[in-house]
Amino acid sequence: MENKAEIEALVNEIIGRVADKWTMVVLEALEARGTMRFTELSQEIPEISQKMLTKTVRQMERDGLVSRKVYAVIPPKVEYTLTALGHGLSEAFCGVWIWAEKNHAKIHEARRKFDVKAAR
Amino acid sequence: MENKAEIEALVNEIIGRVADKWTMVVLEALEARGTMRFTELSQEIPEISQKMLTKTVRQMERDGLVSRKVYAVIPPKVEYTLTALGHGLSEAFCGVWIWAEKNHAKIHEARRKFDVKAAR
DNA sequence: ATCTATACTTCCCTGCAGGAGAGTAATGGA
């Protein structure tokens, strides 16, 4: 049996890495639309810069969350698809999405109250 | 019915805010140990700086995830406890924790392979 | 000859995350 603290650190690292803003957004897009090209992704997520999209998608590839299929044509064509691991993560996050949808009103309400109190 | 894109943006914002590194760690600590004082938290999470702990915990309070009970004594005593909302979030993340525990080996494996390939 | 499309990379620049360390208020105990 491995060291408990070690596993915890690992899990923390993975969640920290995997649960960053852009990874989540790309994950969502790919889950919703299936296989997508680079340009399609950047159109689907207009707020992300090219640089960040490249970086995010590379990182996800490295982590085994997406597969990257390059066609040897000109102009280039590259397709991104979620792997089984990627689908699994997306499923795991499902609970969080649902929670967020259900509870965003409560959070806003809590913030409002807090801010009113703080203003005094 | 509200605008779909608006809700999506809201959910994204909340997840982005709520799922940051320190919030997750504090959430986990409070879920595991129940009510904790400031110093206890910082001992439980030695990697966090005082500044960041204060900030994280304040933010969580504002979002209604934790409640803060101040005792009017000297030296000061402040207790932090998860609210129902906080417990709910922690529960929602449960799936992600489990996923991470189950799959960290696969991720490391994927990274190894990727790095070997990239080295060529 | 020039333009376009695609999936990048590179460079430059700014702002903010976040660490380190010192300061603070108030009281009880040695």
Add this chain to the structure above:
DNA sequence: TCCATTACTCTCCTGCAGGGAAGTATAGAT
């Protein structure tokens, strides 16, 4: 009288996230 304790706050400082814009390779269309 001086120190320890607690939960902060404040200031200074560094490094990196990330945006914007330009550059690149290549071939087919005009």
